[in-house]
Amino acid sequence: MSDLTHEGVAPHPEHESTGVDNRKLGMWVFLSSEFLFFGALITNYLLYSNRGGFPSPYPAEIYDIPFTSVSSFVLLMSSLTMVLAHNAQGRGDENGTRTWLFATAALGSVFLGGQVFEFTEFIVERGMTLSTNPAASAFYVLTGFHGTHVAIGVIMLLSLWGISRRRGGLSEHHGLNLELVGLYWHFVDIIWIVIFTVVYLLSVPPT
Amino acid sequence: MSTDHPTHPPSDEHHPPHPTPSQYWKIAVLLAVLTAIEVALYYIDRQLELGMINSLALLVLAFLKFVIVVGWYMHLRYEKSTLNRLFVSGFILAGSLYLVVLVALGVVAVRGG
Numbered sequence: 001m002s003d004l005t006h007e008g009v010a011p012h013p014e015h016e017s018t019g020v021d022n023r024k025l026g027m028w029v030f031l032s033s034e035f036l037f038f039g040a041l042i043t044n045y046l047l048y049s050n051r052g053g054f055p056s057p058y059p060a061e062i063y064d065i066p067f068t069s070v071s072s073f074v075l076l077m078s079s080l081t082m083v084l085a086h087n088a089q090g091r092g093d094e095n096g097t098r099t100w101l102f103a104t105a106a107l108g109s110v111f112l113g114g115q116v117f118e119f120t121e122f123i124v125e126r127g128m129t130l131s132t133n134p135a136a137s138a139f140y141v142l143t144g145f146h147g148t149h150v151a152i153g154v155i156m157l158l159s160l161w162g163i164s165r166r167r168g169g170l171s172e173h174h175g176l177n178l179e180l181v182g183l184y185w186h187f188v189d190i191i192w193i194v195i196f197t198v199v200y201l202l203s204v205p206p207t
Numbered sequence: 208m209s210t211d212h213p214t215h216p217p218s219d220e221h222h223p224p225h226p227t228p229s230q231y232w233k234i235a236v237l238l239a240v241l242t243a244i245e246v247a248l249y250y251i252d253r254q255l256e257l258g259m260i261n262s263l264a265l266l267v268l269a270f271l272k273f274v275i276v277v278g279w280y281m282h283l284r285y286e287k288s289t290l291n292r293l294f295v296s297g298f299i300l301a302g303s304l305y306l307v308v309l310v311a312l313g314v315v316a317v318r319g320g
Contacts, residue, residue, distance in 0.1 A: 020287050028293070032294070032297050039304075043305045043309060073239060076235070076242060079280050080235040082280070083231050087231065193273055197265050198266075202265055
Protein backbone atom coordinates (compact mmCIF):
# COMPACT_ATOMS: atom_id res chain seq x y z
CA MET A 1 0.00 0.00 0.00
CA SER A 2 2.85 2.34 0.83
CA ASP A 3 4.29 1.59 -2.63
CA LEU A 4 1.03 2.63 -4.13
CA THR A 5 0.90 6.01 -2.36
CA HIS A 6 4.62 6.61 -2.87
CA GLU A 7 4.70 5.79 -6.57
CA GLY A 8 1.27 7.16 -7.31
CA VAL A 9 0.34 4.15 -9.45
CA ALA A 10 -0.47 0.58 -8.56
CA PRO A 11 2.27 -1.89 -9.47
CA HIS A 12 -0.38 -4.28 -10.89
CA PRO A 13 -2.89 -2.25 -12.90
CA GLU A 14 -4.86 -5.43 -13.65
CA HIS A 15 -6.12 -5.41 -10.03
CA GLU A 16 -5.01 -8.70 -8.57
CA SER A 17 -3.74 -9.54 -5.14
CA THR A 18 -4.68 -13.24 -5.04
CA GLY A 19 -3.08 -14.31 -8.31
CA VAL A 20 -6.49 -14.18 -9.98
CA ASP A 21 -7.82 -11.03 -11.62
CA ASN A 22 -10.27 -9.42 -9.22
CA ARG A 23 -12.94 -9.11 -11.88
CA LYS A 24 -12.68 -12.81 -12.64
CA LEU A 25 -12.66 -13.64 -8.93
CA GLY A 26 -15.73 -11.42 -8.53
CA MET A 27 -17.49 -13.33 -11.30
CA TRP A 28 -16.70 -16.67 -9.61
CA VAL A 29 -18.03 -15.35 -6.29
CA PHE A 30 -21.17 -14.10 -8.05
CA LEU A 31 -21.63 -17.47 -9.76
CA SER A 32 -21.20 -19.21 -6.39
CA SER A 33 -24.07 -17.14 -5.00
CA GLU A 34 -26.08 -18.10 -8.07
CA PHE A 35 -25.37 -21.77 -7.36
CA LEU A 36 -26.91 -21.29 -3.92
CA PHE A 37 -29.90 -19.50 -5.46
CA PHE A 38 -30.61 -22.28 -7.95
CA GLY A 39 -29.82 -24.93 -5.33
CA ALA A 40 -32.63 -23.50 -3.21
CA LEU A 41 -35.04 -23.47 -6.18
CA ILE A 42 -34.18 -27.08 -7.12
CA THR A 43 -34.59 -28.17 -3.50
CA ASN A 44 -37.94 -26.38 -3.43
CA TYR A 45 -39.05 -28.27 -6.55
CA LEU A 46 -37.97 -31.60 -5.06
CA LEU A 47 -39.96 -30.86 -1.92
CA TYR A 48 -43.18 -30.26 -3.85
CA SER A 49 -42.79 -32.37 -7.00
CA ASN A 50 -44.65 -35.41 -5.66
CA ARG A 51 -46.73 -33.90 -2.88
CA GLY A 52 -50.23 -35.10 -3.69
CA GLY A 53 -53.66 -33.74 -2.85
CA PHE A 54 -53.71 -30.93 -5.41
CA PRO A 55 -55.31 -30.64 -8.86
CA SER A 56 -53.55 -32.28 -11.82
CA PRO A 57 -51.59 -32.18 -13.98
CA TYR A 58 -48.25 -32.35 -12.23
CA PRO A 59 -45.13 -31.38 -14.22
CA ALA A 60 -43.76 -34.93 -14.20
CA GLU A 61 -46.98 -36.18 -15.84
CA ILE A 62 -46.66 -33.96 -18.89
CA TYR A 63 -42.92 -33.59 -19.57
CA ASP A 64 -41.96 -34.02 -23.22
CA ILE A 65 -38.60 -35.70 -22.69
CA PRO A 66 -37.59 -35.97 -26.39
CA PHE A 67 -38.24 -32.25 -26.87
CA THR A 68 -36.37 -31.26 -23.68
CA SER A 69 -33.50 -33.57 -24.64
CA VAL A 70 -33.06 -31.66 -27.88
CA SER A 71 -33.18 -28.34 -25.96
CA SER A 72 -30.53 -29.66 -23.58
CA PHE A 73 -28.36 -30.69 -26.52
CA VAL A 74 -28.72 -27.20 -28.05
CA LEU A 75 -27.62 -25.54 -24.79
CA LEU A 76 -24.70 -27.97 -24.40
CA MET A 77 -23.52 -27.14 -27.91
CA SER A 78 -23.78 -23.42 -27.11
CA SER A 79 -21.12 -24.02 -24.46
CA LEU A 80 -18.91 -25.43 -27.21
CA THR A 81 -19.41 -22.39 -29.46
CA MET A 82 -18.77 -20.10 -26.47
CA VAL A 83 -15.45 -21.73 -25.67
CA LEU A 84 -14.52 -21.65 -29.39
CA ALA A 85 -15.23 -17.88 -29.42
CA HIS A 86 -13.00 -17.55 -26.37
CA ASN A 87 -10.29 -19.58 -28.05
CA ALA A 88 -10.54 -17.59 -31.31
CA GLN A 89 -10.27 -14.32 -29.36
CA GLY A 90 -7.12 -15.61 -27.64
CA ARG A 91 -5.59 -16.40 -31.05
CA GLY A 92 -6.49 -12.94 -32.38
CA ASP A 93 -8.96 -14.43 -34.86
CA GLU A 94 -11.58 -11.65 -34.94
CA ASN A 95 -13.76 -13.28 -37.61
CA GLY A 96 -13.81 -16.53 -35.69
CA THR A 97 -14.65 -14.71 -32.45
CA ARG A 98 -17.57 -12.90 -34.10
CA THR A 99 -18.88 -16.04 -35.75
CA TRP A 100 -18.77 -18.21 -32.62
CA LEU A 101 -20.21 -15.43 -30.46
CA PHE A 102 -23.15 -15.09 -32.82
CA ALA A 103 -23.58 -18.86 -32.98
CA THR A 104 -23.69 -18.99 -29.17
CA ALA A 105 -26.33 -16.24 -29.03
CA ALA A 106 -28.33 -18.02 -31.76
CA LEU A 107 -28.24 -21.37 -29.93
CA GLY A 108 -29.24 -19.61 -26.69
CA SER A 109 -32.17 -18.03 -28.54
CA VAL A 110 -33.22 -21.44 -29.90
CA PHE A 111 -33.19 -22.80 -26.35
CA LEU A 112 -35.31 -19.85 -25.18
CA GLY A 113 -37.74 -20.40 -28.05
CA GLY A 114 -38.04 -24.02 -26.96
CA GLN A 115 -38.81 -22.95 -23.42
CA VAL A 116 -41.49 -20.52 -24.58
CA PHE A 117 -43.01 -23.33 -26.67
CA GLU A 118 -42.89 -25.73 -23.69
CA PHE A 119 -44.53 -23.21 -21.34
CA THR A 120 -47.23 -22.42 -23.91
CA GLU A 121 -47.89 -26.12 -24.42
CA PHE A 122 -48.13 -26.77 -20.68
CA ILE A 123 -50.40 -23.79 -19.98
CA VAL A 124 -52.67 -23.75 -23.04
CA GLU A 125 -52.83 -27.40 -24.09
CA ARG A 126 -52.34 -29.20 -20.76
CA GLY A 127 -53.86 -26.64 -18.38
CA MET A 128 -50.94 -26.54 -15.95
CA THR A 129 -50.67 -22.94 -14.78
CA LEU A 130 -48.50 -21.33 -12.13
CA SER A 131 -51.22 -21.89 -9.52
CA THR A 132 -52.44 -25.38 -10.49
CA ASN A 133 -50.42 -27.08 -7.74
CA PRO A 134 -47.24 -26.41 -5.70
CA ALA A 135 -45.16 -28.60 -8.02
CA ALA A 136 -46.22 -26.53 -11.03
CA SER A 137 -45.38 -23.31 -9.18
CA ALA A 138 -41.95 -24.64 -8.21
CA PHE A 139 -41.37 -25.85 -11.79
CA TYR A 140 -42.26 -22.54 -13.43
CA VAL A 141 -40.26 -20.48 -10.91
CA LEU A 142 -37.17 -22.67 -11.34
CA THR A 143 -37.19 -22.99 -15.13
CA GLY A 144 -38.45 -19.40 -15.53
CA PHE A 145 -35.51 -18.03 -13.54
CA HIS A 146 -33.16 -20.21 -15.57
CA GLY A 147 -34.70 -18.93 -18.81
CA THR A 148 -34.27 -15.36 -17.56
CA HIS A 149 -30.59 -16.05 -16.98
CA VAL A 150 -30.29 -17.44 -20.51
CA ALA A 151 -32.01 -14.32 -21.89
CA ILE A 152 -29.58 -12.06 -19.98
CA GLY A 153 -26.71 -14.16 -21.35
CA VAL A 154 -27.99 -13.78 -24.92
CA ILE A 155 -28.17 -9.98 -24.46
CA MET A 156 -24.57 -9.91 -23.15
CA LEU A 157 -23.40 -12.11 -26.05
CA LEU A 158 -25.11 -9.90 -28.63
CA SER A 159 -23.60 -6.81 -26.97
CA LEU A 160 -20.12 -8.32 -27.26
CA TRP A 161 -20.87 -9.33 -30.84
CA GLY A 162 -21.90 -5.71 -31.57
CA ILE A 163 -18.67 -4.41 -30.00
CA SER A 164 -16.62 -6.90 -32.01
CA ARG A 165 -18.12 -5.56 -35.26
CA ARG A 166 -16.95 -2.03 -34.51
CA ARG A 167 -13.59 -0.70 -35.62
CA GLY A 168 -10.89 -2.17 -33.41
CA GLY A 169 -12.98 -5.18 -32.50
CA LEU A 170 -12.55 -6.77 -29.10
CA SER A 171 -9.59 -5.09 -27.42
CA GLU A 172 -7.66 -6.72 -24.58
CA HIS A 173 -10.04 -5.13 -22.09
CA HIS A 174 -13.03 -6.58 -23.89
CA GLY A 175 -11.16 -9.87 -24.12
CA LEU A 176 -11.56 -10.27 -20.37
CA ASN A 177 -15.21 -9.26 -20.75
CA LEU A 178 -15.62 -12.11 -23.21
CA GLU A 179 -14.08 -14.50 -20.71
CA LEU A 180 -16.42 -13.28 -17.96
CA VAL A 181 -19.48 -13.60 -20.22
CA GLY A 182 -18.20 -17.06 -21.12
CA LEU A 183 -18.04 -18.06 -17.45
CA TYR A 184 -21.61 -16.83 -16.99
CA TRP A 185 -22.77 -18.74 -20.08
CA HIS A 186 -21.17 -22.01 -18.99
CA PHE A 187 -22.74 -21.52 -15.55
CA VAL A 188 -26.18 -21.28 -17.20
CA ASP A 189 -25.34 -24.52 -19.02
CA ILE A 190 -24.29 -26.46 -15.92
CA ILE A 191 -27.39 -25.34 -14.04
CA TRP A 192 -29.42 -26.80 -16.90
CA ILE A 193 -27.42 -30.04 -16.69
CA VAL A 194 -28.63 -30.38 -13.10
CA ILE A 195 -32.20 -29.28 -13.89
CA PHE A 196 -32.48 -31.68 -16.84
CA THR A 197 -31.44 -34.65 -14.74
CA VAL A 198 -33.05 -33.87 -11.41
CA VAL A 199 -36.23 -32.11 -12.53
CA TYR A 200 -37.01 -33.82 -15.85
CA LEU A 201 -35.45 -37.29 -15.77
CA LEU A 202 -35.72 -38.15 -12.06
CA SER A 203 -39.00 -36.50 -11.25
CA VAL A 204 -41.89 -38.78 -10.23
CA PRO A 205 -45.53 -37.64 -10.09
CA PRO A 206 -47.50 -38.35 -6.90
CA THR A 207 -49.03 -41.82 -6.80
CA MET B 208 -1.32 -10.88 -17.91
CA SER B 209 -2.82 -14.22 -18.50
CA THR B 210 -6.41 -13.31 -17.74
CA ASP B 211 -6.42 -10.78 -20.56
CA HIS B 212 -5.29 -13.49 -22.95
CA PRO B 213 -7.64 -16.24 -21.98
CA THR B 214 -6.39 -18.97 -24.24
CA HIS B 215 -2.77 -18.07 -23.84
CA PRO B 216 -0.61 -19.33 -21.01
CA PRO B 217 -2.66 -20.42 -18.01
CA SER B 218 -2.55 -18.39 -14.83
CA ASP B 219 -0.76 -21.18 -12.96
CA GLU B 220 2.37 -22.23 -14.76
CA HIS B 221 2.32 -25.71 -13.23
CA HIS B 222 -0.90 -26.46 -15.10
CA PRO B 223 -1.15 -27.80 -18.65
CA PRO B 224 -2.06 -25.45 -21.52
CA HIS B 225 -5.72 -24.89 -22.39
CA PRO B 226 -7.33 -27.39 -24.77
CA THR B 227 -7.15 -26.88 -28.52
CA PRO B 228 -10.31 -26.33 -30.63
CA SER B 229 -10.27 -29.99 -31.71
CA GLN B 230 -10.12 -31.05 -28.06
CA TYR B 231 -13.10 -28.78 -27.32
CA TRP B 232 -15.02 -30.56 -30.08
CA LYS B 233 -14.13 -33.94 -28.60
CA ILE B 234 -15.33 -32.77 -25.18
CA ALA B 235 -18.61 -31.64 -26.79
CA VAL B 236 -19.05 -35.08 -28.38
CA LEU B 237 -18.43 -36.68 -24.98
CA LEU B 238 -21.04 -34.39 -23.38
CA ALA B 239 -23.54 -35.25 -26.12
CA VAL B 240 -22.91 -38.98 -25.64
CA LEU B 241 -23.38 -38.68 -21.87
CA THR B 242 -26.67 -36.84 -22.47
CA ALA B 243 -27.79 -39.56 -24.89
CA ILE B 244 -26.99 -42.21 -22.26
CA GLU B 245 -29.04 -40.25 -19.71
CA VAL B 246 -32.07 -40.15 -22.01
CA ALA B 247 -31.63 -43.84 -22.86
CA LEU B 248 -31.53 -44.69 -19.14
CA TYR B 249 -34.74 -42.73 -18.62
CA TYR B 250 -36.56 -44.90 -21.19
CA ILE B 251 -34.92 -48.14 -20.01
CA ASP B 252 -36.10 -47.35 -16.49
CA ARG B 253 -39.65 -46.92 -17.72
CA GLN B 254 -39.56 -50.47 -19.11
CA LEU B 255 -37.47 -52.27 -16.51
CA GLU B 256 -38.06 -50.13 -13.40
CA LEU B 257 -34.44 -50.03 -12.30
CA GLY B 258 -35.33 -47.72 -9.41
CA MET B 259 -32.41 -46.67 -7.24
CA ILE B 260 -29.78 -47.90 -9.74
CA ASN B 261 -31.26 -45.65 -12.42
CA SER B 262 -31.35 -42.65 -10.08
CA LEU B 263 -27.73 -43.17 -9.06
CA ALA B 264 -26.58 -43.66 -12.65
CA LEU B 265 -28.35 -40.47 -13.79
CA LEU B 266 -26.87 -38.46 -10.91
CA VAL B 267 -23.36 -39.77 -11.65
CA LEU B 268 -23.74 -38.89 -15.35
CA ALA B 269 -24.98 -35.38 -14.50
CA PHE B 270 -22.09 -34.93 -12.08
CA LEU B 271 -19.62 -36.03 -14.79
CA LYS B 272 -21.07 -33.49 -17.24
CA PHE B 273 -20.95 -30.82 -14.54
CA VAL B 274 -17.27 -31.53 -13.79
CA ILE B 275 -16.33 -31.59 -17.49
CA VAL B 276 -17.94 -28.21 -18.20
CA VAL B 277 -16.56 -26.56 -15.05
CA GLY B 278 -13.09 -28.07 -15.45
CA TRP B 279 -12.50 -27.79 -19.19
CA TYR B 280 -14.95 -25.22 -20.61
CA MET B 281 -14.79 -22.88 -17.60
CA HIS B 282 -11.06 -23.65 -17.32
CA LEU B 283 -11.21 -24.14 -13.56
CA ARG B 284 -8.61 -26.90 -13.68
CA TYR B 285 -6.19 -24.45 -15.33
CA GLU B 286 -6.76 -21.73 -12.72
CA LYS B 287 -4.91 -20.98 -9.50
CA SER B 288 -5.35 -23.61 -6.81
CA THR B 289 -6.85 -20.88 -4.58
CA LEU B 290 -9.78 -20.54 -6.96
CA ASN B 291 -10.11 -24.31 -7.27
CA ARG B 292 -10.23 -24.77 -3.50
CA LEU B 293 -12.70 -21.90 -3.10
CA PHE B 294 -15.08 -23.38 -5.65
CA VAL B 295 -14.79 -27.03 -4.61
CA SER B 296 -15.15 -26.34 -0.87
CA GLY B 297 -18.13 -24.03 -1.48
CA PHE B 298 -19.73 -26.61 -3.77
CA ILE B 299 -19.30 -29.41 -1.21
CA LEU B 300 -20.65 -27.23 1.63
CA ALA B 301 -23.67 -26.06 -0.37
CA GLY B 302 -24.38 -29.56 -1.70
CA SER B 303 -24.20 -30.97 1.83
CA LEU B 304 -26.57 -28.29 3.10
CA TYR B 305 -29.21 -29.08 0.46
CA LEU B 306 -28.75 -32.83 0.96
CA VAL B 307 -29.33 -32.45 4.71
CA VAL B 308 -32.50 -30.42 4.01
CA LEU B 309 -33.80 -33.04 1.58
CA VAL B 310 -33.04 -35.93 3.96
CA ALA B 311 -34.55 -34.06 6.92
CA LEU B 312 -37.75 -33.45 4.98
CA GLY B 313 -37.90 -37.04 3.74
CA VAL B 314 -37.52 -36.28 0.03
CA VAL B 315 -34.38 -38.37 -0.54
CA ALA B 316 -35.71 -41.31 1.49
CA VAL B 317 -38.98 -41.27 -0.50
CA ARG B 318 -37.04 -41.40 -3.77
CA GLY B 319 -34.68 -44.08 -2.50
CA GLY B 320 -37.61 -46.28 -1.46
